[in-house]
Amino acid sequence: MIGLQKSGEKLVIENFGFKPCPSKTTLQSYITIADPKQLVLSDLPFKAGQRVEVIVLTDDNQRVTLAEELKKLFKEIQAIHADNPLDDQEIVAEIEAYRRGK
Known part of the structure; x- marks a missing residue:
């Protein structure tokens, strides 16, 4: 297990089903944060003492959120x-009225 120390808070890294990336020695995995104070990864394929770079990117996919809201709206309209x-x-009358701008 790898532990990172920053501003008195410990970041623990644990396994979440990593998949090797095709370029270089890179691992990629997607997780959902359960506790915003820590990210846990384990069973990493690195040697003890090996220096690694850790980059955390968020997946703020607005398109997914908008699609979910649109589906919810469609269900409300159908109801x-x-x-x-x-x-x-x-x-047909509603479509024609819309096209006329009414």
Whole structure:
């Protein structure tokens, strides 16, 4: 287990299913942070005392968040019209009104 010390807080590194990257000696893994005060990795394929560089990147994927919100909105809209579904004529009338800017 590797421990990093910074500002009195310990960063412990433990295994999370690393996959080797094709270039150089690089490992890549995706994890979800359970405790924002520590990141734990173990069973790393490095020798004791070997110097490694640790880079932590966040995956702030706004597209995923927006897609989830859009799916939620679609479900809400479908629930609204479940009791009173629109017929084809009403749908055509709404599309035409939208195209006219009304």
